[in-house]
Amino acid sequence: MDTPQKTVTQIETPVSKLKVENSPVFNYINSLSPITTVKSISNAQTFSSLSFTSPPPVFTTPHVASHKGSRFRSHSNSSDPSNKVVEEALPEKEPPQILNNDCLTTTTPRVTNDGACEDGETDLQKMCDDNVKRKSDTPDWETLISDSSDMLIYGSPNDSEAFRCFLQRSSDSKTRLCSGSKPALAPVSQSNEPESSDALSVLHRGVRRRCLDFEMPRNNNQTPRCVVPSIGLHLNAIAMSSKDNNNVSKEYSFTGNVKVGLQSSTTTPVLPSDDIVRENETREEAAGEEGLEEAPVSLALVESEQAGEGESSCKRCNCKKSKCLKLYCECFAAGVYCIEPCSCIDCFNKPIHEDTVLATRKQIESRNPLAFAPKVIRNSDSTIEVGEDASKTPASARHKRGCNCKKSNCLKKYCECYQSGVGCSINCRCEGCKNAFGRKDGSSFAGMDTEQDQENETSGKSGTTIPLPPSTPMPLRQPLAQLPISSNNMLPSQQSQQHLHGASLYNSQSFRKQDMGLMSQSRIETIAEERAEDIENFIHSPVTNINALSPNSKRVSLPHMDSTETTPWRRNGGRKLLLSSIPTFPSLTPHH
């Protein structure tokens, strides 16, 4: 009897009964015991609630095992514990409710006991005593707590910071972490949170977090970015398409995602969010299997980066009739939620309308799986880009579908190729192409020179306009930004699941993010190469064939090949490899 219940002893109730008989003291305790039992119950509830709702087996075990539980739990349960911890750490943010919960849940194990012990002092004292013993017995708690703190943080609203720290640790780019962290966190937390209390509350938290996160980042330093799009995330092929690029240059991007978060506070990246949420689920699942969890993180990171960068350029849309639910909307197209800076009217691209956004997105993807995929594909060179010029970019990158310019001569941003800072290619159906980054003819990139020359010859406007176009800037970052978006939506895990679809984009994005953020440049380069290969493969593959077959069709285009974007592809092929390689996750694990 007794022996078996050692674990129970911790729980207290059963033991108490047994012992009660033995000594008056126990009797006394017994009187108390009820309370304790209650606690235990409460704990159980909390745990159950926390872990379960969606919880993967992992969670279940942990919480059950619980208390001692172990790291595992802390990690896995990060949600719960994290929240608790966070709350404790950051009582401010979390509403009292949470605290209560925390008390209940946490009480047993640690802190609560000590400090909180609000409940019955006597009981608590006893409990504390017991706890003390327990602690002595299982110092793990503290350690766990401390250890888990990171994770906990993760889950909590504050997560962003903690998360960031992690990320930073794990990865290098701080910005990413900061910005990205949110999205990633949000998703994660959300997934977890729901367990704890109300899904809604969770969502709100998520939102808050994102907002906070965003703020945090800002505060931190990073830049005021819009940070907002991480949101993946966030976050969607990210979307990025040309815009993404813009993002890069401007802010957008993922930022977009990030933005989202900021936006209304609601959250962020629409798609990303959705995707994130989904992905979170899927991830968890997948993660369980593969340990993809990382992916999300990476995505988040990516997003964050983008967001961070994007921030500088926070993208904003000005939609009036599309409700920001069509690809006309840059934010939506980028897979991010609209945020405050947007001047849109009747905007539905907000976390509040997540369902609508997702549904719309699906609809669009059903029509064109690549709708949210990056528009620009880059070669290995793409990484190079550095700004200097576009000259390089153009060569390596190409617009999937190609442009259809007739009057702009591909010398203005009306041209997606030009806007993205890439040269026109065979896929383009443009007329009078003078793309400075590379003409459809083949006159290569470098446009500047050639173009200027030509322009000089043809028209005077050229020079200034061409160079100006941020095209250069765009291209550089674009990849990141873009990828993130789509990726946001689609987590790697999802990617794997989703396959090539739009998801692929996401995947790619996410991938990118990971790549970008986590991976060193060298890796990126390699990836880029891989991408190129993948792209080729893609082209050969049925899907790609589509593009090849119908270059004209806008949507047909391949799944993003962009260096940044392209990643996704490879992911398809080599995704796992990348993922596995991706450090992002690892960083998280360390926490364990």
Add this chain to the structure above:
DNA sequence: GAGTTTGAAACT
């Protein structure tokens, strides 16, 4: 800031 131009996206 308002109006125009442009080409992608969406629709038929």
Add this chain to the structure above:
DNA sequence: CAGTTTCAAACTC
């Protein structure tokens, strides 16, 4: 698939 319309960004004034 092609043509047309709608839309919002890019651009101009």
